[in-house]
Amino acid sequence: MMLFSSLFRTRRRKIAAVTVALLIGLATWYWPRPKPPAFLFAKVVRNDLEDAVLATGVLQPIKQVEVGSQANGQLRSLKVVLGDTVSKGQLLAEIDPTSSENDLREANAGLTTLAADRRARSIRHAQADRELARQRQLARDDATSPRDLEKARTEADALAAELASLDSQIGQQKVKVDKARTHLSYTRITAPISGTVTAITTQEGQTVTAIYQIPTILKIADLSMMTIRAQVSEADVVRIRAGQPVYFNILGAPEKRYEGKLRVIQPSPEKINNAIFFNALFDVPNPDGVLRPDMTAQVSIVSAHVSNVLTFPSVALGEKRADGRYRVRVLDAKGNAHPRWVKVGLDNRLTAQALDGLSEGERVVTADPADAPPPGASDSGTLL
Template sequence: MPNNPPRRSRKYLIGIAVFIVLAVIASSLLSPAKKSEYLTSTVQRTDLENAVLATGVLQALKQVEVGAQVSGQLKSLKVVLGQTVKKGDWLAEIDPVISQNTLAQEQAKLDNLQAQKLAKEVRVKQAQLTWTRQQEMLAQDAAAKQDMESADAELRALRADAVSLEAQIRQQKLAVASAQQNLSYTRIVAPIDGDVVSISTLEGQTVVAAFQVPTLMKLADLSTMTVKAQVSEADVVRVKPGQPVYFTILGDPDKRYHGTLRAVQPSPEKINNAVFFNALFDVPNPDRTLRVDMTAQVAILLGEAKQALTVPLTALGERDKDGRQEVRVLKADQTVEKRKVRVGISNNFQAQVLEGLKEGDNVITGDASAVPERGETGDNGNSGRGKR
């Protein structure tokens, strides 16, 4: 009799434990299975383009550095920065005094030689008459042969002097022409139609053109601009002349300027140990919106499709031997159907679907269970809940 109370307690505890186990089993059997959840995206139509992206710099198609070919002080500037000029317009003037004096000196030398020529012609004519007279007298035995020889030698010497003088005159005429040309160089005119985009020499400064041509200003024809786009070595193999291209500028990112790729320079440039090749194309600039040294965000089109069926790249599986890729489609009844699709062009985010899907299909791009819940950290697994 004394052992009955503990035995009853033990049976009571065992009964409770059995009840809990049965309740857990019943709960797991009766509760519905948790359905899989997916991340999906709807197949839709949109304009798609595959492009090589690059950063470029704008330059004028025609650009000329205007320099001085003679030394001297810049006497006056006839233009201001930003002014539009026509070919032949007067831009600047180098002090012409030195060039004028040099021309006067060379002209005086030429005048002196021409005067010597006149005097030489008179002496030649006189020697010719003497030679003729000596020849007639020698024929009549009225003069000695020695006198005839002297007259002949004198005539030949004078004629040789005249020929030498002619050569000196021709040479001096060239010197005069050079002096005249140098004088014309003091008046600097525009070699092209364009705008004055920079002025590097101011009035009163002295320019020296002894070893290289000093630059006074820069003219640029802004009616047509050239874009120099820097294409990486990884992308340049896909780029070639004739491809369509467009770019935007920082000041107006919504407007596209279109052109055609003209050339890809064969020699690369190194920027921070990265290799880039310059791709060139031209665009009209009638309203002068585009300016020198602007930055251009360039897209060189490798392919494009208008209103194409598109899916995210994350929805595409591996490619089989026929070139098709597997896509999982979530149907209306929440079942999953696997399909093989054929894709066309693609960019970094989307691909064109040529067959295998229709507009409105929901393709699976991932598993929702792989997405961290709100408040969870992605790396250490610690709860992101705050302290109570």
Template sequence: MKQSSRRWRYAVAGLAVVVLLVGLAWRWLVPDERPQYLTAKVERGDLENTVLATGTLQAFKQVDVGAQVSGQLKSLKVKLGDKVEKEQWLAEIDPVISQNALRQTQADEQNLAAQRRATAARLAQAELVFQRQRQMLPHAATSKQDYEAAQAELDVQRATLISLDAQIRAARIQIETAQANLGYTRIVAPMDGEVVAIVTQEGQTVIAQQQAPVILKLADLDTMTVKAQVSEADVMRVHPDQSAYFTVLGEPDKRYYGKLRAIEPAPQNFLDTQNPLGGMGGSSRSNTAVFYNALFEVANPGHRLRISMTAQVSVLLGTARQVLHIPVAALGAKAPDGRYAVRVLGADDKLVTRKVHVGLNNNVKVEVRDGLKFGERVVIGEAADAPDAVSGLGL
């Protein structure tokens, strides 16, 4: 009896397992004929329609402090990172050559002044001689030749005096130039700012024949300029006074806001793409992306922003605050009245089609002005079209 009862229990258990396996096989092997949809909820939040650009940070005011005279950099009065004030002494070029040049011009001017005094004395004597010759000539007390010689000598001395006066004026100009060159050996700050780069070190010789060599760079970091590179596809949509913001790699969650000041009329590589004849080079133009620089400024308290930082810039074309929105993929056909068809999946998985008015559209999400309620599920696609999308959406 016990063996018969045990066989019966084994048979029942085996039959249950078979039924369970058949049920599972039927569930997995026989497709569900009901359609499966990918859905997204109607949410509430802020929307922005923006033009994206990559930019770099620059100081709003930046000056290359150079030398106008040649010579050895005798001393450097500041170091990297120092804050300086306008007219502060920054560096000194060896002044010996400039001092000697000034002494030489002063000596030349003194020599010419002495020559002028001598010429003035000779001129006075020539005037006396000429006056006596003119008085004696009517009485035949002198010859015509002596009279003409006295007149010629008087004219020569007068001309010599005029020439020396001109040479003295030129010498004084040379003195002023030498004094200025001597002053240029003392390099001072042209503005308030911070030393952001030192190009020339103490002991180096600078040559200022063709262009002024740079000693150091000063920048006012209280205000930074953002130079955003806007593509030619988007530049028609941006204009001055539009709001813009950017983030930097070190603070990706902090936004810095400003207003566009200008959009440069020529692309940033305009000079590079010109051929020697002044026209645009065809080969380089066809292979080069075209970007236009949009400029705006932001305050920089604490100087946290630094020169040449990379900025991820967004130019705001439109904003909508705390509005209902859905993915753009949920929009269907557009009706003549401007409304769009949207499929909505109810709590009982019943599919209905609604007509909605939309607002701001940033090509990812779209504002819904009427026709939907917060929390409703809208259809954005068929599960068969994207079998892996459901887990990705978390719906």
């Protein structure tokens, strides 16, 4: 009996020991394990990358002319309205030509008077030449006096001088006639270029006075080609040059991209609110007429571009080593961060190109969680 009781107690102890061990194992299995910090990350992907200088630009027609009048008088008729398309040489407006026509008639009358006076003097000069020839013949025959010969010579020379003076006056009067005719032509205002009427500043019936400056009647612009004047800061102007590719979009159609090439950088700057800006100009075609004068353009001047390269956010870049490599933290399969030294190519301060040190699909740390230890404290492993 005592032997049975002893065996029973021994068996119960074993069961209890096994139960305790099982409970300890279950507690160990289900006990919360420390999780790695939940880093914010981005994947390394293949993409196109560019570095561009951003600027705000204003659109202007590549050709724009203010059409004015050099004639004085009332604007008698205006042949176009705002928005009309005109051709070079087309009649746009007419100034009252009465005063100019009178000036031309007066100049022509003066020319006619001088021409008649010259004909009369020419007849007298021909007669004086004949008299001088006769006196010379008589002098050879000793049939006239030296006084009569000298008188005939003087008369002929005087009339010749008068004819020369009249020729000069006639030349001057012809200039006046041409000038009056030109002034009369100014009363008919024609289009200097082909384009669109973008403004009308003088209406029919208004008096035009061209004394100190030429008054503007209307404006014509060739809208088929537009020029964009982009204002580039003095900090960025050193990064651009003529010939670089440029693209922009407008506020009304941000999804449409217009492309061109930088034509010129104006050497003299503009000062706006104590900031220095340089105007960079480029041209784009406008066949559909969507682009209009004074529109605002969001301009990107491309200074570098690479295609199909490994890229990751620039915010992932850490310290820079003497050899030019940057420290980047990479997450492993368990979510732990490990530092690597990465060779970086193009970096536009938003996205960077990985030349080596990273593979496509790897996750790079872009930010630490709020409850994570300081960067580097959770890093395990050695630098690669």
